[in-house]
Amino acid sequence: MADKKYYYATGRRKTATVTLRLFEGSGVSTINGKPVEEMYPVQVTQLKLVKPFAIAELEAGKFYFTAQARGGGITGWVEAIDLALSKALTQINPDLRKPLKKAGLLKRDPRMVERKKPGHLKARKSEQFSKR
Secondary structure (H helix, E strand, O other), X not given: OOOOOEEEEEEXXXXXXXXXXXXXXXXXXXXXXXXXXXXXXXXXXXXXXXXXXXXXOOOHHHXXXXXXXXXXXXXXXXXXXXXXXXXXXHHXXXXXXXHHHHOOOOOOOOXXXXXXXXXXXXOOOOOOOOOO
């Protein structure tokens, strides 16, 4: 697999970071060495992963990817993979940038978990105030 040409991209969401290699041809897409169907058995999640191909009007069967995901959780990985796939597709064909950008797939979601503050139970929750 090392001799095959691929397109490299990274994607991030919350604390999840994904490095992705997109290959042309038929093959099994993997995340951390496991097939996508095994990692995400729910059909709705699998459809999220092929959304960039649908918007770019490309057949998902003509491409496959290997992704290394670190940090965060499996939900953050899905959105990070979406961003990385979109970036890799724009490397293949720069004309795909406009429809992918219009669909919001090339924008990194900046929302993170708010930190816990001292004297509070959580980020904003505090003990009940008693006047007397």
